[in-house]
Amino acid sequence: MIGTSTRLPPTQRLVEIKAVAEQFHFKISTLLLHAGKVVEAITWFRKHIKSYERVVGTPEVAFLHWEWFSRQFLVFGELIETTSTTIPDTLSPRFGTADNTLTEWEFQPAYYYQLAATYLREKRYAIECSSSMANLTTEVNGVPESVMPSVYVGQYVRLFEQGDTVSLLPLSDTEYTSYALSEAERFQDSYEIIALFRKAYESFQSLGATRMASACSSGMAIEYYAAADFSNAKQLFDSVAGLYRQEGWTSLLWENLGYLRECSMKLNSPKDFISYSLEMAALPLFSGSGEENRENKIKSGPAGSPTISRRENIQQEVINVLERKQSSEGTYDGFNNAIEEVTHLDIDQISPLRMVLTASVAFHDQSVKPGSPLLVSVSLLSHLPSPVVVDQLEVQFNQSDCNFVMHSAQEDSLPSYSNLHGQVIQDTSSLTLFTNRWMRLTHEVKSGKSGKLECLSVKATISKHLVICCHAESPASMEDFPLWKFENQVETLPTKDTTLAFSGQKLIQVDEPDAQVDLVLNSAGPALVGELFTLPVIIESKGHAVHSGELKINLIDARGGGLLLSPREAEDSESHHVELLGVSTVSEDKESKEEADSIRKIQYSFGVVSVPTLSVGDSWSCKLEIKWHRAKSVMLYVSL
Structure with missing residues (x-):
C-alpha cells in the first residue's frame, strides 16, 4: 500500500539488513574467487x-550478531579452501606494509576457521548474559509460538490460526528476542566450536605453525570444559601448558592452570x-591485573585475575585441602574420600614446580678422608607468596649412613609416618620459608x-x-627460573660464602683410607759380585686384611733410565750386570723354593x-735372591 510504512522494528530491521548483506557478499566473493581474483x-x-x-x-540480542x-568467517574460509587459492606472484612479499596491507594468514583457511570459532564462542558468552537479563521478561510474556521465516530474506512472522483462517502476524522486538534466545539455548554451540577449532588446528599443524595450533588446542579445551x-x-x-611454560607466557599459563585446577577437582584428583595450585601461586605477578567484572570473569575463566591476594588465596586453598578443612562453599569436600594420608610431589630440575621449592646443596670441601x-x-x-x-x-x-633430618622445634612431635630409624635428627628453632628468600x-x-x-x-x-x-642441585650449576628471570626482584645467593655460591658442588670425593699394612724391606749390607744376595721382605697386617695381594719387585738403574733390562732384551742378551734369580718363602720354619709357575713370573730385573x-x-715373609755378575749400583723397589 502506498504511503503505508512496512519498516520493521529496530532489532528485526538489523537482522534483515545483515541477512541481505550476507547473501550479496557471498555471491560477490564466490565470483571473485572463481575468477582467480584472490586479493580482490x-x-x-x-x-x-x-x-x-x-x-x-x-x-x-548481541548473540545474534556474533x-x-x-x-561470515566460516563460509569465506570454506570458499578459500575449495577454490585452492595461492598467493599471487605479483603480490609484494612484504605483508602488512603500505605496498601490501594483507597478511600472509589471510590466504590460509585456518585463519578464518579459528576466528569463526572465536566469534561463535562470543555468542555463547553473550547468550549467558542475555539469559540472565531475559528471565524476567520470559516469565511474564512467555515465548511466542509458531514463529517461522517469512518469504522475505531475514524476516520472521508468527503463524496465527483462527478457525479455518490462517494469517501471518508480525513480531514485536520483544517477541522476536524471546524466540531467538529460546532457539539459541536449544543448541549446544560448544561442540560446533570444538569442530571449528579442530579444523583450524589440523590446518595450522600442516603449515608448521605450532603456536597457532596450540591456541586452537586451548580453544578446544575451554569448550570441552564448558x-x-x-x-x-x-x-x-596439559599439552598446551607445556608450550606456555616453554615460551614464558605467564598470563596464558595462569588462565590455563586455572582450568586445570577445576578439571582436577571435577575428576576427583587431589x-x-x-x-596445579602450587604452580599458580608461584607464578610471577604481571601488570594489568585489575578488578574483575562479571563479563571479564567469564572470559578469564576460573583462574581469576593474577593478583597477589588471589595467589595467597590459592596457596591457602592447598593448605585447606591438606588439612581436610571444609570450605564455606563446600568446594573441596569431594576430596575427602580420594585424598591420601600423605601427598608426595617430586620436583627435579625440569619440573614446573621447581619455582615452588628448590633445594641447593654444597659441601664445604672438595675431598675428605x-x-x-x-x-x-x-x-x-x-616463590610462594605466603610464608611456608x-x-x-x-x-x-x-x-x-650420612642421611640426616632437621626437625622444626615448633612442632610438638615428629610425624608418625616418617621412617627415621638410624638417621641423625637435629632440632632447629624455625624452618620457615619466605618468598624469594633463601633459607x-x-x-x-x-x-x-x-x-x-x-x-x-x-x-x-x-x-x-604434604611431602x-x-x-x-649444586650452586655451581643451578639454572635461573625462566618465568622469574626478568622480574624486578633482588637476587640472592644460596650461601653467604660467595665461593660456595658460585663453585659449590652437591658431591664430594671420599678418599681411600690409609693402608694399615706394613711392608718392611731389610738389607744386611753391600753385595759382592758373584754372591747370592738375599733380602728379607715382611708384610704385616696392622688393621686391614689382605686379599688377593701381589708383591711387585723392580730393579732400577741407580743412575736413572728405568729398568735394567726389558723382558725382550733380557731374553736376547746373555750378559747382564744384576739378575733377580727368585723368591723364597718361609713355611713352617723351612725355606722352600716357589713352584715353577711362580718362578716364571721372575724375569731378571722385575x-x-x-x-x-x-x-x-x-x-707373611719372603726372601729375594739377587746376584751381581758385574759391579753396578741399583735401586730395589718392592710394592704391595
Whole structure:
C-alpha cells in the first residue's frame, strides 16, 4: 500500500539488513574467487567485515550478531579452501606494509576457521548474559509460538490460526528476542566450536605453525570444559601448558592452570589439584591485573585475575585441602574420600614446580678422608607468596649412613609416618620459608665409604600431609627460573660464602683410607759380585686384611733410565750386570723354593709374587735372591 510504512522494528530491521548483506557478499566473493581474483576477494571480505563488526545491536540480542559474524568467517574460509587459492606472484612479499596491507594468514583457511570459532564462542558468552537479563521478561510474556521465516530474506512472522483462517502476524522486538534466545539455548554451540577449532588446528599443524595450533588446542579445551567433558579438557590443557611454560607466557599459563585446577577437582584428583595450585601461586605477578567484572570473569575463566591476594588465596586453598578443612562453599569436600594420608610431589630440575621449592646443596670441601666430619650447606628457596612453615627436612645421600633430618622445634612431635630409624635428627628453632628468600642451613655429617658422596634429594614435610621431594642441585650449576628471570626482584645467593655460591658442588670425593699394612724391606749390607744376595721382605697386617695381594719387585738403574733390562732384551742378551734369580718363602720354619709357575713370573730385573690371604694381625715373609755378575749400583723397589 502506498504511503503505508512496512519498516520493521529496530532489532528485526538489523537482522534483515545483515541477512541481505550476507547473501550479496557471498555471491560477490564466490565470483571473485572463481575468477582467480584472490586479493580482490580478500579485500572485499575485509570491507564487508569492517562495515558490520560494530553493528552489534542491543545487548539482549548481541548473540545474534556474533553468530552472524562467525558465519561470515566460516563460509569465506570454506570458499578459500575449495577454490585452492595461492598467493599471487605479483603480490609484494612484504605483508602488512603500505605496498601490501594483507597478511600472509589471510590466504590460509585456518585463519578464518579459528576466528569463526572465536566469534561463535562470543555468542555463547553473550547468550549467558542475555539469559540472565531475559528471565524476567520470559516469565511474564512467555515465548511466542509458531514463529517461522517469512518469504522475505531475514524476516520472521508468527503463524496465527483462527478457525479455518490462517494469517501471518508480525513480531514485536520483544517477541522476536524471546524466540531467538529460546532457539539459541536449544543448541549446544560448544561442540560446533570444538569442530571449528579442530579444523583450524589440523590446518595450522600442516603449515608448521605450532603456536597457532596450540591456541586452537586451548580453544578446544575451554569448550570441552564448558560442555563438562573434563577428561578431554584436562588432556588438552596439559599439552598446551607445556608450550606456555616453554615460551614464558605467564598470563596464558595462569588462565590455563586455572582450568586445570577445576578439571582436577571435577575428576576427583587431589594430587593434581595441589600441583596445579602450587604452580599458580608461584607464578610471577604481571601488570594489568585489575578488578574483575562479571563479563571479564567469564572470559578469564576460573583462574581469576593474577593478583597477589588471589595467589595467597590459592596457596591457602592447598593448605585447606591438606588439612581436610571444609570450605564455606563446600568446594573441596569431594576430596575427602580420594585424598591420601600423605601427598608426595617430586620436583627435579625440569619440573614446573621447581619455582615452588628448590633445594641447593654444597659441601664445604672438595675431598675428605673416610670417617672424617665435614660441613654441608642446605639452602631452600620458594616463590610462594605466603610464608611456608616446614615441619621437617630430610636430606638423603647415596650413602644412607650420612642421611640426616632437621626437625622444626615448633612442632610438638615428629610425624608418625616418617621412617627415621638410624638417621641423625637435629632440632632447629624455625624452618620457615619466605618468598624469594633463601633459607640457609648448615649441618655436619660424617663421611662414609670411599668413593663419591653425593646428596640426592631434600624432602620437605609441610602441614604434616604434604611431602615435597626436591632433587638436590649444586650452586655451581643451578639454572635461573625462566618465568622469574626478568622480574624486578633482588637476587640472592644460596650461601653467604660467595665461593660456595658460585663453585659449590652437591658431591664430594671420599678418599681411600690409609693402608694399615706394613711392608718392611731389610738389607744386611753391600753385595759382592758373584754372591747370592738375599733380602728379607715382611708384610704385616696392622688393621686391614689382605686379599688377593701381589708383591711387585723392580730393579732400577741407580743412575736413572728405568729398568735394567726389558723382558725382550733380557731374553736376547746373555750378559747382564744384576739378575733377580727368585723368591723364597718361609713355611713352617723351612725355606722352600716357589713352584715353577711362580718362578716364571721372575724375569731378571722385575717380578710379581702372589701373597696369601692375611687376616688382621697376621704376617707373611719372603726372601729375594739377587746376584751381581758385574759391579753396578741399583735401586730395589718392592710394592704391595
